[in-house]
Amino acid sequence: MPLITPDLMRRFDIPGPRYTSYPTADRFLPDPEGRVLKQALEVRAAEAALPMSLYVHVPFCESVCYYCACNKVITKDHTKVQDYLRYLEREIHQVSHHLVGPTGRLSPVSQLHFGGGSPTFLSDEELTALVQLLRSRFEFVEGAEYSIEIDPRTVNATRLAHVRALGFNRVSFGVQDFDPQVQLAVHRVQPYEQVETLMAQARALRFDSINVDLIYGLPHQSQASFTRTLEQVAALRPDRIALYAYAHLPARFKPQRRIDAAHLPGADLKLGMLDMAIETFLEQGYDYIGMDHFSLPQDLLAQVKREGRLQRNFQGYHTNAGSDLVGFGVSAISQVGRAYSQNLKTLTEYYAAIDAGRLPVDRGLTLTEDDLIRREVIMSLMCQGGIDFHALEQRYAIDVSTYFEDALMRIREFEQFDLVRRTATGLQVSKAGWFFVRAISMAFDKYLWLHSDHQRFSKVL
Template sequence: MSAAPATIAAARADAPTVLSEALLKRFDTPGPRYTSYPTADRFVEAFGPGDCTRAFSQRVHGATAGSAAPLSVYVHIPFCESVCYYCACNKVITKHHERATEYLDALDTEIGLVVDALGTGAPVSQLHFGGGSPTFLSDAELDRVMAALRRSFRVTPGSELSIEVDPRTVTPARLAHLRQLGFNRVSFGVQDFDAQVQQAVHRVQPFESVRELMTSARALGFDSINADLIYGLPRQTQESFARTVAQIGELRPDRIALYAYAHLPQRFKPQRRIVADELPAPGQRLATLGGAIAGFLARGYSYIGMDHFALPDDALAIARRQGRLHRNFQGYSTQPDCDLIGLGVSAIGRMGASYYQNAKALPEYYDALRQGQLPVVRGIALSRDDLLRRAVIMALMCQGRVEFESIELAHLVRFREVFASELEQLAPLAQAGLVEVEPGAIQVTASGWYVVRAVAMVFDRYLQTDQLRERFSRII
């Protein structure tokens, strides 16, 4: 382990405390990322296309019909030309670009079924393309998808249109085309600039090429540029990742997502190609994380929460300061809590008090659409207890504070009575200085933000008797 002290400085200048290595290890347990509650692993196969259609109908004909908030739409493009060994996403590795034609035909069918349920012209304020590699599609194919979406939905003024980009698959000219299509936010998958690490994970992309693309994106007027990084990769050291942090600082993206690599080869086949002996030891991972956080803070980035950073004038940082931060399946967002349409293989959606997920394999996805039905294979209708706990967990994850009175008024409960056990379980976190339990609220401290998932887990009813937490990534 590096001789550097393995501590992490708190994000606020007015809170100079640090998290020691011992404290972080104490709370570094496997746990959900809470892009939803209940989490996707709780979805059940008893929830199918009919349940999803009824949820759509409730939006159109229910009590809020006519006044429903704009939708968020997620489009999953599963294809990649080559496999990245660390990847745990739902993907199809192929160099046969003609396979995209059948997939886009299926997407057209799925969009049509959604429109049949919701009606044409439902407002959309957030659109996100993820994968896989959305830029596997040609410019003409991206034109086709965007045209279908604009025919079917009404994209409202000021909407966020974002796309994930593999730097190896785009040029400045392609970025210009994305901008012409209306995309105003772009996310570059960087992971690490060190050549040895890139070779170990089978993703080689020179710093110079990413620099050229980010420079072009900025000149094209994208509202926000994001860079994804991963710590804990094979052959990665504290020193090598510090160089990557410095290079990212030079590029100055508006946002940075810093993810922890979770080595789960038993679940994700590509990870079996990673040499386990080349992975950094836990102490090295912690030192690498501490150095990265310190590096971003020193370069003027604000800590948003969990694994996200943003420049102070970025909309995400502003929303964090103003208490308007939200969270969905794409992570932290400035968009108000809203229904989400998930399109494509494995895509997850939310409609009212229900979550749903499409088939994870292409044959099953195609087969459902050929039969004229939504490709939904599982989901969950939230109970009253689910809705209550979701409100608490999302308040913790987004605002870092839960006001008892607001929960009581919205859910007609007495907070201290319903959550008496959970408040007792918070005692060790309070003693460690990670939360403050006030007479009428729970406040996550500046230090506690680094392990906010551990705070949220206290209120997760499904984890209270769960013996399979190891299926989740670790918090640090």
């Protein structure tokens, strides 16, 4: 019996945020002076907080994938990188200046993530320069996590060895689908053998964790073709798998206009692919982490999930409890204390702000007490699949039944279909409910109900 039935899909597969933050990034307010970020960084510096995480956005890609919804710059001109690195250096100096505490030191870094775009657009020398720059400014804790997104088309064994030698201990390969026809239709051709070889090399280099990203709902995918892709992925045995649904929003994302909607799989087929993927990965011994993530039981992500310590931020699920995230580069988002801040999205704006001596910030938000309470509920649902209302009541001195009267009404329908259950202390999402956890979380999102604007988002499955 499949976990997700067509009836559940019809009722609950609705558009909604992915909740990598609450409030979601579209609720941030204009902050051209970067005041929100500055204040949050200075509060953090004064409090000598826990180690922090860093994110660096590298926006460049050589060619466009038609499904892409990322902030990127498509170019074959690699000389652009030099300018970008110079500006990154200036931004890192600006930001770290606000992070110096009373002892004159910066708090240490426990996680570093390079994302994009394609971080491996950078040459080996440029990657080295960027890592050295960060190390010259920040102190990394012993055993810090270094992770990097890798486009398999841009690396070989030598490059992978270089990445490992730089200290990266986690890699994420963008695979999406192995079927040649699907790869052609999305303009991302990377044969299975290429990824298989890289995975073997990554294992030999003893990366701590190897992730593979997949997408279902792409043009020309069929039950048979996706079954083959799943078998091939299972044979590679990555430590983590992220399985995303393709959201066709060509009005918002220009590259998607090159995808012929007539070739996209219908809702039933998408559901069939999702079901099959879940069955395959569970049978293969993967733990279900949440929403669209699976991991081998011995991987840190699964361990942290078992211990109830899973976290979520702009990179999705992560393991660093209570850690602030400081982002560098175009469009990068920071989450520091009770503030969020997002950088300017184009290179021109980003460079101009730094030249003017400003933090290259576009928007930001300092969370209210109500935002903090709702964030705790939504993140607990998204990460733990439940919420302890008693603990929440004590922490914030609220009465949940009145404070969340509307939200509790909204989740009644989910309760009727056994997607979420009331427990003695709070709420618990069921096995099937995990796949609709975004929709369940939406019940607690004040902004969605104030503005009735959830149609802008992709569907939850």
